[in-house]
Amino acid sequence: MARLVNSLFTIIPYNFFSYRLIQITIFIFSCFLIIVLTWQKPPLLQISTIDHYQCEIKNTLVSNKTFNILLPLSDYAKEFAERLCSNTEIGKQFSQVNINWRNRSALTADDLLKEKYQLIWARKDTLKGMVLHFDDIYQMLLPSQKVQIFWLSHNKAAELSPHFLTDKIIGLINDQKSFSSYLVPIDSLKKQGIDISKLHINYYNSYKSLYDAFNRHEIDLIPGQNWFDSIIDIDQLTQIPIQHQLESGELYAAKSIITPELTCSFIAAFHVYIPLFEASNTTLTSPKYCKNI
Amino acid sequence: MKIKRQQFNYLIYWLISTIVFLIVLLVINQLSFKNQVSTQLNKHLSPELTKAFQQHIIDKNYKNLVKSNLNQQLALTNALTHFNIFKRYSLTIEALFSESDHSNLHTIYVPWQFGLEAKQAKVILDYQIRWWLIICICSISTFIILVLIHLVPKPVSSHYKQWLNLLKSLQVEDDIAKALSDKIEITDTSKKDWLKSLLTKILEDNQLTENVNINDLVIWFLNKTTDDLQQISQIKFIDALYQSTINIDQAYQLAKKTCVLSFNIDTFTININNFEIKLAKTPFFYYLWYAYLKVNNVDAGWLINPSINHPDTQSANTITTLMKENHGHSKSINELETHGLRAKTLDQNRNKIKETLISQLGEELSQPYLFDLLRDTKTGRFKYRLKLDAESIKLPQAIKNTLTQK
Numbered sequence: 009m010a011r012l013v014n015s016l017f018t019i020i021p022y023n024f025f026s027y028r029l030i031q032i033t034i035f036i037f038s039c040f041l042i043i044v045l046t047w048q049k050p051p052l053l054q055i056s057t058i059d060h061y062q063c064e065i066k067n068t069l070v071s072n073k074t075f076n077i078l079l080p081l082s083d084y085a086k087e088f089a090e091r092l093c094s095n096t097e098i099g100k101q102f103s104q105v106n107i108n109w110r111n112r113s114a115l116t117a118d119d120l121l122k123e124k125y126q127l128i129w130a131r132k133d134t135l136k137g138m139v140l141h142f143d144d145i146y147q148m149l150l151p152s153q154k155v156q157i158f159w160l161s162h163n164k165a166a167e168l169s170p171h172f173l174t175d176k177i178i179g180l181i182n183d184q185k186s187f188s189s190y191l192v193p194i195d196s197l198k199k200q201g202i203d204i205s206k207l208h209i210n211y212y213n214s215y216k217s218l219y220d221a222f223n224r225h226e227i228d229l230i231p232g233q234n235w236f237d238s239i240i241d242i243d244q245l246t247q248i249p250i251q252h253q254l255e256s257g258e259l260y261a262a263k264s265i266i267t268p269e270l271t272c273s274f275i276a277a278f279h280v281y282i283p284l285f286e287a288s289n290t291t292l293t294s295p296k297y298c299k300n301i
Numbered sequence: 302m303k304i305k306r307q308q309f310n311y312l313i314y315w316l317i318s319t320i321v322f323l324i325v326l327l328v329i330n331q332l333s334f335k336n337q338v339s340t341q342l343n344k345h346l347s348p349e350l351t352k353a354f355q356q357h358i359i360d361k362n363y364k365n366l367v368k369s370n371l372n373q374q375l376a377l378t379n380a381l382t383h384f385n386i387f388k389r390y391s392l393t394i395e396a397l398f399s400e401s402d403h404s405n406l407h408t409i410y411v412p413w414q415f416g417l418e419a420k421q422a423k424v425i426l427d428y429q430i431r432w433w434l435i436i437c438i439c440s441i442s443t444f445i446i447l448v449l450i451h452l453v454p455k456p457v458s459s460h461y462k463q464w465l466n467l468l469k470s471l472q473v474e475d476d477i478a479k480a481l482s483d484k485i486e487i488t489d490t491s492k493k494d495w496l497k498s499l500l501t502k503i504l505e506d507n508q509l510t511e512n513v514n515i516n517d518l519v520i521w522f523l524n525k526t527t528d529d530l531q532q533i534s535q536i537k538f539i540d541a542l543y544q545s546t547i548n549i550d551q552a553y554q555l556a557k558k559t560c561v562l563s564f565n566i567d568t569f570t571i572n573i574n575n576f577e578i579k580l581a582k583t584p585f586f587y588y589l590w591y592a593y594l595k596v597n598n599v600d601a602g603w604l605i606n607p608s609i610n611h612p613d614t615q616s617a618n619t620i621t622t623l624m625k626e627n628h629g630h631s632k633s634i635n636e637l638e639t640h641g642l643r644a645k646t647l648d649q650n651r652n653k654i655k656e657t658l659i660s661q662l663g664e665e666l667s668q669p670y671l672f673d674l675l676r677d678t679k680t681g682r683f684k685y686r687l688k689l690d691a692e693s694i695k696l697p698q699a700i701k702n703t704l705t706q707k
Contacts, residue, residue: 050338
């Protein structure tokens with residue numbers, strides 16, 4: 009070994025520089041080794057998508073049977089599910105309630121034919137477009153609710169007239185497919201006989217930039233819905249309701265499980281969604297027989 | 302004491318580097334850990350958060366649902382095995398909507414998209430450090446690193462190489478030459494110069510190279526102090542080394558700048574700087590006689606060779622007395638009594654002294670102990686005396702008494 013080292017140093021000159029170099033190499037290498045050995049690796053995160061809420065029915069008569077619900081929104085899902093879980097009528101047929109919320113486009117014809125969901129909140133046109141004999145499988149419990157859209161303004165004298173709009177700036181979302189923030193507001197202006205080409209309209213790429221600009225009083229008129237009150241204080245603004253209302257969709261239940269008692273229970277539980285329709289003064293009407301149950 | 306101090310220094314190095322290492326390791330590990338967690342959160346939590354709110358409209362309680370659901374999912378991954386210096390790892394979402402941005406080792410902000418808005422969730426990363434383990438790792442590893450670094454052989458200096466080459470050319474074996482060069486390397490510069498000139502001179506002289514055991518010489522040298530070496534003349538030392546009968550210690554004594562000559566009348570030996578030389582009886586007494594003349598400054602130590610016709614009877618008497626009292630050779634005593642002190646006798650004995658000294662000390666080294674020669678202006682004959690200073694000669698007490706009585 010020593011001989012080998014000696015012969016090595018006859019090839020490479022072993023001087024003060026290489027001596028320090030070897031020492032530094034040893035130091036760095038050891039440090040590297042220790043850092044590698046003590047390296048702390050966090051566990052792999054596995055987070056599944058939050059797209060459902062599940063609860064166990066308290067007084068159930070069956071086991072392992074899930075009541076599946078499909079909703080287009082995630083709001084009040086927990087409250088809705090809890091209400092259903094504490095209901096004895098549902099407990100007669102099911103052991104747990106599972107509420108799913110998906111994009112409206114996520115629903116397939118296969119889901120409908122196999123009755124994957126026992127309760128569906130969706131638009132009639134979409135469902136009938138998918139399955140022709142839809143009415144044979146599902147029964148409508150509640151008709152579609154209307155969602156009110158407004159023009160919002162800081163100006164107390166705001167109105168949809170050519171005179172008022174001459175020196176005003178209108179803010180819209182730069183998305184020509186948007187029902188609520190482009191198509192419907194433009195349509196309402198046209199119906200008032202206003203020439204769109206003469207208006208001063210600013211287009212924004214996001215709701216945030218639109219509402220920021222509105223809050224800074226850079227624009228005078230924007231379209232809005234009552235559920236945007238987390239961003240702007242709607243109560244302090246002038247609201248001009250737009251005639252055209254958005255359809256929220258109907259509530260359907262699978263005919264295979266539906267009973268008058270269940271219908272009443274579902275409608276009662278569905279009242280958690282009332283806040284969504286407050287501005288359009290909607291009331292959820294239950295069938296008359298529910299009063300007797 | 303010196304070794305203890307060195308050990309103490311190493312202990313301090315070890316302590317300091319352990320602390321530095323500990324800090325570095327902790328900082329690197331914690332930062333990288335946070336970074337890794339942060340990357341994972343951005344990769345997995347962020348898109349799920351964004352997705353979770355895509356179907357959301359106005360329900361404010363829904364935020365709590367999402368938060369508790371995610372925290373339940375995070376809690377499942379919190380129980381882990383692959384940890385050593387960290388323990389009790391946990392990840393919790395503190396707020397889904399956080400305005401502040403005071404990031405630290407335990408707070409991670411995860412950006413996500415709330416509809417069209419950019420939001421950030423505040424996640425608390427919590428874990429504990431196994432201090433005993435990290436301290437053990439740091440102290441042991443720094444110890445090993447320090448030992449390894451210390452074990453790297455030091456490069457040989459050009460001086461060391463010179464010494465090695467010098468010793469090798471003096472036929473010293475490789476291993477011994479290396480060991481000796483190591484030791485020479487750490488001696489004083491003045492000593493090194495002395496040795497260098499000595500070894501160079503030895504190298505230039507073939508006879509010296511054969512005579513002298515370089516290994517012994519260097520070891521002897523290493524044991525001497527600078528002061529020791531300053532007391533001797535290197536030329537004399539080399540002259541002494543020429544003599545195969547003289548060992549290194551004796552050579553050192555002989556090479557001393559101060560010469561001391563003493564006489565042992567019982568054994569007929571003279572002692573030159575602790576080096577004993579045995580003389581024949583008769584020459585011994587003549588040498589002692591010359592020494593006496595020098596010490597007592599009789600005619601400044603000069604003794605004129607007597608003429609052939611008039612032998613020196615006075616001196617003859619004195620020498621005879623000296624011989625008689627000290628077991629001198631009877632033949633010599635008879636000769637002196639019958640013929641008196643003759644030039645021939647003096648010449649013979651001086652030559653014998655000279656021969657003996659030269660045979661023992663060599664030509665050069667014996668010179669100070671031999672005789673000065675001068676032609677006497679009055680008589681035209683040669684006169685002789687000891688070269689050595691009177692102060693350097695020590696006569697036996699008994700002789701002094703005998704001769705002064707005379």
